[in-house]
Amino acid sequence: MNNSSLIQQVDGLIRSAATAYAGTPAEASLRTLAVRVRQPLRVAIAGKVKAGKSTLLNALIGEELAATDAGECTRIVTWFQHGESCRVVLQPRQGEAREVRYARPDSRAIQIDLGGARAADVERLVVEWPSTALRNFMLIDTPGIGSVSTDISERAQDFLTPANGRVTPADAVLYLMRYAHREDIRLLEAFHDDDIVQPTPVNAVGVLSRADEIGAGKMDSMASAARVADSYRKSEQVRRLCQTVLPVTGLLAYTGRTLREEEFHGLELLARAPAEELAPTLVSVDRFIKLDCPAEVDAEGRRHLLDRLGMYGLRLGIELIRSGKCGNSAQLAAMLIENSGLRQLVAALGTQFAARAEVLKARSVLQALGSVLRQMPLEGNKKLVAEVERVWAGAHEIAELRLLNSLRQDPAGFTEEEVAEAERLLGSSGIAPARRLGLAPEADQGAIRNAAQEALARWQRRAESPASLRQSVAAAHVLIRTCEGMLGDLVGPTG
Structure with a gap:
């Protein structure tokens, strides 16, 4: 199941297209695509206003870079990527990109000087920062959807679901929702593949953000949020739009990753106070701030906590x-992170996005290349168009994504058990052979081979059954090739 050949084919197509379109207005776009193939996966963080996007981004990076207030720069799509040094680049809607000044007082969020430019005239900001977390992903902070400012909301919508045949710059999306509002569903429905014209759950993960607020901040809040997320995962409407839905409290995750010694000390003082005396102050925010506190933590300190x-x-x-x-x-920092849902989200990023990053990038670049070829046809480029179509139709990795997406819309005549196995084989829980086959991660090659052979025989029988629908047969053949690919990978290295 090696994806390198697919990305190499896509890279070759981009190079051929750039040569064919040399000297035309399309050349710059194609050169950009050539760079995109070699970049980390682009993951957009999207959601309604106050969903906690910037806070979650800071938690994933492990330091406060994105501003969480309603400043000018939160109106602009901002990219965060790994760099050997720190710098900020402004890309205007018209003109050349330029480096701009920034400040970071007290190691807090970056304050960017737009140099007199209006937010409406800026296409994007690119923050380059030395960060281990940004080596595998480029994180893209988008403006809030549903903002009272139509311009801000439309900017986010245009980035994720561009019109006029354009393709979103994002390879995947984390969509933050406090509840599954109609607007959340509508945006996720629009984040789709042009060739399928259907939502693509494989490159979208739903995040039930600010999950602690679902239970009003009580001690069982995350358990309540987990039940809500589970109900969303089982919802047919949400299931066909997202690979999964996870409860996360981004604030707790971020604080766990950046907890300061004086903050631990303040909590320690509160914990030492008699429980019966402290309890009335923990009933609500107002009580905690305004009531006399039995611990030696003043009102300012309590407000900070x-x-x-x-x-x-x-x-x-x-x-x-x-x-x-x-x-x-x-120890406290570790437990805050553990209770925030961040580890589960990072694991999902690994299994859903990072593990198939090459395929997701290849698909995004093929879509963008197809868009260029359609919008700016060139005499004599029929062979190039045919090659793009050949790769798009023939790549098994893309066929797997297409079938996985399709099964979320229509079970193709399969039983519930068959759909569950098919989705697992297609990599819904991860693309490692053991995960695809439902085995323990430490399963040895013998166990993997036996399970793959059994799955292969099962789907061969399904494809050959006279009772199978045509779409069932087509889907079964994709699964057969998946099983054959796993067996081939086992046999190949060992001879």
């Missing part, structure tokens, strides 16, 4: 320290 943790994180931190589970800041 609330800003950093929220009521759920505050209650959780106090309980973890009071119970003796966390005796220092490092």
Whole structure:
């Protein structure tokens, strides 16, 4: 199941197209695509206003880079990518990109000087920052959808679902929703493949953001959020749009990754106070700020802890320290992250996005290349168009994505059990052979070979059954090739 040959074919197509279109207006776009093939996967973080996009981005990176207030730069699509040094580049809608000044007072969010440019005249900002987290992904912070400012909302919509045959610059999307509102569903429906003209769950993960607020910040808030997320995952409407839905409290995750010693000390003082005296102050935000506190933490200090943790994180931190589970800041930081849902999200990014990054990039670039060829046809480029179509139709990795997407719309005559196995074989839980076959991660090659052979025989029988519908047979043949590919990978290296 090696994807390198696919990305190499796509790279070759881009090079051929750039040569064919040399000296034309399309050349610059094609050169950009040639660079895109070699870049990390582009993951957009999208959602309605106040969904917690920038906070989650900061949690994923592990430091505060994206502004979380309503400043001028939050109106602009901002890309965060790994760089050997720190710099910010402004790409205007008209004209050349230029480096701009920035400040980062007290190691807080980057404050970018637009140099007199209006936010409406800026296509994007690119923040280059040395970060391990950004080596595998380029994270794209988008303006809030549903903003009172039509311009801001439309900018986010245009980035994710561009009109006039254009293709979104994102390879995948994390869509943050506080609840599954109609507007959330509508945007996810629009984030689709041109050739399928259907939503593509394989490159979208739903995030039930600010999950702690679902349970009003109570100690069982994340358990409540997990039940809500589970109901969304089972919803046919959401299931056909997202690979999965995960509950995450981005604020708690970010604070866990950046917890300061003085913050641990403040929580420690609160945890030492008599529980019966502290309890009335933890009923609500107002009470915590305004009531006399039995601990030696002043109102300003309490407000700071609330800003950093929220009521759920505050209650959780106090309980973890009071119970003796966390005796220092490092232990508390680890437990805050563990209870935030961040680890599960990072794992999903690995299995859903990173593991098939080459395929997702290849698909995005093929879409963009097809868009260029359609919008700017060139005499004599029929062979190039045919080659693009050949790769698009013949790449098994793309056929797997197409079938996985299709099964989320229509079970193709399969039973529920067959759909579940088919989706797993297609990589819905990860593309490693053990994951595809439903085996333990440590399964040896013998177990993998046996399971793959059994799956191959099963789907061969399904394809040959006289009772199978035509679409069932076509789907079964894709699964047969998947099984054969796994067996080939096992046999190849060992001779």
